[in-house]
Every structure is written in structure tokens, then in C-alpha cells.
Amino acid sequence: MQNNIYVDLHVLQTVPPSNINRDDTGSPKTAQYGGVTRARVSSQSWKKAMREYFKEHEDKETLGIRTKKIVHSLAKVIMEKDQSIDENSAVKLAEDIFNKAKISTKDQEAKALFFLGGKQQERLASYGVENRDDLQIKEIQGILNKDQSIDVALFGRMVADAPELNVDASSQVAHAISTHEIATEFDFFTAVDDLTSDDQAGAGMLGTVEYNSSTLYRYANVAVHELRFQLGDNKDAVIEALKLFVKSFVLSLPSGKINTFANQTLPDALIVSIRSDRPVNLVKAFENPVKSRNGYVSGSVSSLKTEFGKINRFAEAPISTFTVGDIAGLGEDKENLNELLTAFGETIDRLL
Template sequence: MTNFIDFHILQNVPPSCVNRDDSGSPKTATFGGQRRARVSSQCWKRETRQVFGDFLNQEDLGYRTNRIVDLLAEQIVAQNPDLEPESAKLAVDVFKALGIKLKASRAKKDAEEEVGNDVSTYLVFLSSLQLRQLAEYAVEKAANEEKPKKREIERLLNRNHSVDLALFGRMVADDASVNVDASCQVAHAISTHSVENEFDFFTAVDDVKSQDEAETDAGAGMMGTVEFNSSTLYRYATINLDMLRENLGSDDATVRAVDAFAQAFVKSMPTGKQNTFANRTLPEAIYVSVRDDQPVSLVGAFENAITSREGTGFVTPSVSRLVKEAADIEDAYGVKPLAQFTCGVGDSREQLRQIQEPVAFPQLVSDLDNLVTELLAKGE
């Protein structure tokens, strides 16, 4: 039996532009025939990974980069400083043996003299421990004057996954045998109501010029526009607990991963235009359900866009819709979560009591950790 952990979050975001499209406009989507504010899943996963460092050591994390030669060369030198002159070549030999395509770095292309090591043609996700083990392997092969072997490298990359790698997966186009299936899925966050993007026209005044009495040009030093919107977002993510355990290979590591994800996903905020809008907020309502049937998003609660009524705003009706959708799905399909946890601010607390008595967020995470520990123990 597979267990899933669903995270449902309602969060107010004031005027902001946290996630832009290629034209600089805040991302949007059409849902229920209405234009909604949107923050892409890629964007929020990136910010979640950035916050992981607050809860985990670097040993538990990895690097997603195309500068894999640089990283491995540094590890090789750290283990054997005498190999520094040939460290980059040894790193290249390892990745070429695996079949990963490399190309000259931009710095090397632009410089008259050779500068910088080769880079991979796409981003590669490697855990800190995998990098160290690849370095040990390269040092050993150099000492024995042997060439790296593809099968041996694949074995090194199919164990000791980092938490972020185990959650979000890895795809290596040149060697599918070292791919890692993501145990976590993150939805695009969308507003529970319709939005219309607005424009902020701004000017910047030249401090020195404005103080010059002889200056006749009183115009601004620069001017421009920034597009923005504000919204109450519904955010959803789910973790396949059994797949996460398989990826990490340890019950303790799995509990740490769930704990870190819960805290980082809830507390993270994309940083686009943050200095302009100071839009950092925390969720108004959090609902976590642990299921043994399948992941269930409650986004259907907002297919009919919420309209603001005087004195209510969007949060209160959004929480009400979320609670009702959870109950309706349970009644219609006869399925009930194994456990439910809630946390809310203000009036949301009273509404969430219809699901489960709200607790402070640290207590929610602690209770979730305890349940995950019990489920993993039963699965042994």
C-alpha cells in the first residue's frame, strides 16, 4: 500500500510580480473560464530548494548545474592535491565515460586564451555524497592508470541520493539508467479568484541634478513601468512517501526529508521583484492530509472563481470552499485520509476545525514527522 502526503495551502500575496513570463508580465492562467494569477511549479520548487539549507546540512543536499566538471575537479583536488594539474581532465573522463555530452564554457569561447572547464549541455543533478564518491573513484583510477568504466559510474550514481534529488528527481538525457523518479509533485499555484494585471508607472530622480539650481531640466533620471497583480493563491504539492523512502534508502533520511519539505514549502516565497514590492507573507491556512489511496488536489473548489464581497475579501470564502471540497470528495468517493493536520491564522482557524483542530505550525510538523515514522515502521 502506497502512502501520499498532500499539502494544501491558501496564501495571500499583496501587489507583486514574483514570477514573470518572457515579456516581464506576472504569469497567469485561465481556469474555470477566468484569468488567474499563477506562480509556476518550477519557480516554487526552486525557492523550496533554496530554503532547504535552513533545515538540512549540505551533505543532505545536492547541486543542479552544468558546471559538473568544475565541481568534480574540486573534489578530486580536495582528496589528492597532487592531482590538481590534471583534475579537470580526470573529471571530464568520468563524465564522458558515462556518456554525458560536454561543450566549451562560454568563458572559454569568448576568451583569447583557454579559460574555464567544459560544461555539460544540460543541467545535471548530483548529490554532495555522489560527487565525493565520484572523486574517490577518479583518484583511484588515476593511481592505477585505468580508464573510468560506465557501469561502475552508474552504480555510484544510483545510490546515496540527496534529499532534494530524491524529492524532485533527476533526468540524464544521455543515460536513462541514472535517472531518478521524483517522489514529489508540485502544482502551479493559482489564485482562487480572477485577476487583472495592473501597471506601476515609476520615475527615478537624479539626486545631484535635482539640487543644481542652474539646472533647467527638471525631468526624471529614468522612468518605466512594472506590471503586477495581487492574489489569494491555492498551492498544492504531494509526496509519494514510499518512493521517497526508496530513493533515500533510509527511514531516518525519509523523515528528515518530509520535515524539511514541509517547512521549506510552507515558508518559501519566490523572490522576483521582492525589493520593489516587499511581498513576503506566510500562509493563512494549511491543510495536510496523509492518504493511502491516491493524491487528491482540491483545486476543483476554485473552478468557479470566488468574487469578493464587502467585509470578507478572498481568504474567508477560499477556506470555506477548501473545507467543503474536502468533505464533498470524502462523501462522494467514500475515501477518508489516514490522518489530517491543520494550521490557520485568524478566522481560518475556526473554519479549519471542521477538518481537524488547528495547531501551531511547529506542532503540525512534529505530528507529521511522528506519523511518517510510524508508517515507515509498519512498511518494513
């Protein structure tokens, strides 16, 4: 097996007028880069969309839950394991299990969101039922450090009260930014009260919504060797998790204001590179913002290809590169995403 393997994902995606990721004032998020204002979609927003995609397309047993309500979630599984245990006793046992592992709870809720794998919850419930009067911290923490779910392995887990339960994320997702300068616009809207009489004038409601349009550069990577460690050296699970990660990153979309703007777009271009030295973000391709009167995709593709060709000045050439969409000539060009995923999976299989 190759010692270190990294997967880089580069996506160009045109988003029409929208407000898919907002700040605390309701304005679309932005960033200053290259001396101009860019549209921005936070990595947290896109990772949430990816986890929702996981839930729709993956077996729930391989996924985890992130919640403060871990006590009641575990109690429910405990009662399923042993129907003689009533709800109050199950809740008490569940709380004792988490407290024993140094996960603090208050009013039967964790103090912070906790990422718990599905298989881990099943094993905790079985352990609790079998050892109700003799709970051991090492046993409980051992369960929480094994059989990581795909999403916990990819996105990590941080437990302030018990650092020994931390899980290093095997993936990184960058904030998406526009390849060009943007200007925020305002949509003034009114709503009519359906029961307003004919002799009454005026709107029942009025307001404004900020929005912008952009061609986004999106980047993510996965440390395959770290993912393999987190998934217990299960090669098949690693390959399927990687394919799911690629597919979810490409096809997911944050849902903010989606009913208002219907911004249901797909990527224009995708590059997937497999590397042995380190991951490489190509955002520098757009430090000089793309300028055009005829759309930004073509200019963005050209800038991205140019930057991709410069990688070898400082880093090793990729082991393999696959492309789909309005970009070609960088490696193996595929007709569609499914073809890319098949070739990508076969390459990872050989490397592992």
C-alpha cells in the same frame, strides 16, 4: 509498512500587490481557469524557492547541486582528496568520469544542467583518484544511482544522453493560482538623477511595472514510498526529508521583485493529509471563482473545506489530516507549524 503512502499539502496564501513570477515580457504570469483570468505562480518558481530554503536550513552534505559546471565542481573535490593531482589533471579526470558515464560535456561543461548529489560527488572523486587508469561505466553509474540527495530524490533528475541515470521525482508541485479573478494593474514610476542641476527638469528614468494581488491556492504532494526507495530505505532520512519538504513549501517564497513590493506574507491556512490510495489536488474548489467585497480568505477557506468533504465520493478517506491557521474541523487542528510537524513526523514514523 503501508504499501503506498502519499502526503498532500494544501495552502491558502494571500499575496499583496506583487510580481513574484514573470513571463518573458515581464508581466505577472496568469492562467485561465473557470472562465476567468487568475494570478499564477509556476511550480518551477516555487521549487526553486524551496531548494533555496533547503540550502539555508539543511546540511549541505545531504543536498545536491544542479549545474552545467559539474566537471570543475568534481575536479575541486578530486584535488581535495589527492593534493598531488594538479588542476589540469583533475579537470581531465573529472571529464573522463562523466563522459564514461555517458554524460556529454563540451568545453568542460555538461550540455545540460545536471543534478548531482553531494555524497555522490564525494564518492565519484574517491573512485576517480583510486581508479584513474581503469574507469568503469558500471561503477560510475552505480555511484550516481545510489545515495541520492534529498533534493534529487524529491525533485528528480533527467539525463537525456543516459536514461539509466534518470531519477523519478517523488514529489509533485502544482502551479499556484488565485482562488478568484484578478485584473493586472500598472505602477508608473520615475527616478531622479541625484546629480541633476537645479535648472534641469525631468526624470532620469521612467517606466511601468505590472502587478496584481491575490489569494493563492497552492498544492504539492509526495509519494512517501518512492522517497523511501530513493533514499535507500533510511526511515529517519525519509521523515526528516518530509518535514523539510512541508516546512519549505509552507515558508518559502519566490523572490521576484521582492525588493519592490516586499510581499513577505505567510500562509493563511494549511492542510496536510496522509493518504493510502492516491494524491488529490483540491483546485476544483475554485473552479467557480470566489467573489467578495471583503477579502477572499474566508470564502476560499469555505470553498476548500467543502471540496475536502467531497473527496470520499471517489477516493478513500485520508489516514490522518492536520491543519494550521484559519481552517479547522478537518482533522487534528494544531496551534502552529512546529506542532503540526511533530505530529506529522510521529504519524509517518508509525506508518513506516
